[in-house]
Amino acid sequence: MQHEHRTAPPQESGLRDSGLPKGSDEFVEAFARGLAVIKAFGQSQGALTISEVAQRARLTRAGARRLLHTLVTLGYARTSGQRFELMPKVLELGFAYLSSLSLRELARPAIDEFVRRTGELCAVSVLEGNEIVYIARPELRSPLRRSLGIGERLPVHATSTGHVLLGSLEPAALEALLSQAPFERFTRHTRCEADELRAAVDKARRNGWALAAEELELGVTGLAVPVKDSAGAIVAAVTLSVNSARHSRKELLSSFLPQLLDVADQISRGLGALD
Secondary structure: OHHHHHOOOHHHHHHHHOOOOOOEOOEOHHHHHHHHHHHHHHHOOOOEEHHHHHHHHOOOHHHHHHHHHHHHHHOOEEEEOOEEEEOHHHHHHHHHHHHHOOHHHHHHHHHHHHHHHHOOEEEEEEEEOOEEEEEEOOOOOOOOOOOOOOOOEEEHHHOHHHHHHHHHOOHHHHHHHHOOOOOOOOOOOOOOOHHHHHHHHHHHHHHOOEEEEOOOOOOEEEEEEEEEOOOOOEEEEEEEEEEOOOOOHHHHHHHHHHHHHHHHHHHHHHOOOOO
């Protein structure tokens, strides 16, 4: 017993060397070691022996063995001979994390990467009554910023985002909104009448995207695509806003649309949407 106190087990030394606190009522070392065992498999394409897991997780062989067999008992791993491998059930841990994220948290990495890659303004919005509401928008220096931030609102009828999001409404709800026409005119291109707005919504549903050129502001074109949940319902839209003089309609559809669809797909998959 004295020998055990003189030499700290490798797992304790490893955890403390990593800056983790000692075991207490607020930190469970055994749980941390279990997570280290699961992470050890991320460095391999196949099954691992107890010794290999122990080395990668910085545990004693005995500690790794106990934790591996615990995972087997719980259905998170399986063993064949002297080797262990994770089971698909371990993905539940990742799904639990994803399901806990808000739409905004899921969207930010995807839109941040889009902006980094293209240098163009991209945002995620949801529908609220007759308006769209920004819920995610990366920081970017742009002449099109118009000082809009999280929580800012725009009229649903005069934006490509609105045309996409209106496609989420049941027919009766859409007709109730259209009955409020004529809507406010912002430019000579604004769709103010019920028939032309209905046509824009129908087109967005068929195409899977919407484009609105200078309908809200002269010199600005918006391209929007839908974000869908696990039931396939439209819950948000990803929108690209560009200077109309810099980017033609052809360029928007040939170059930016595929990238925007990929961003929306990443967010949708995070919400559980099927491919």
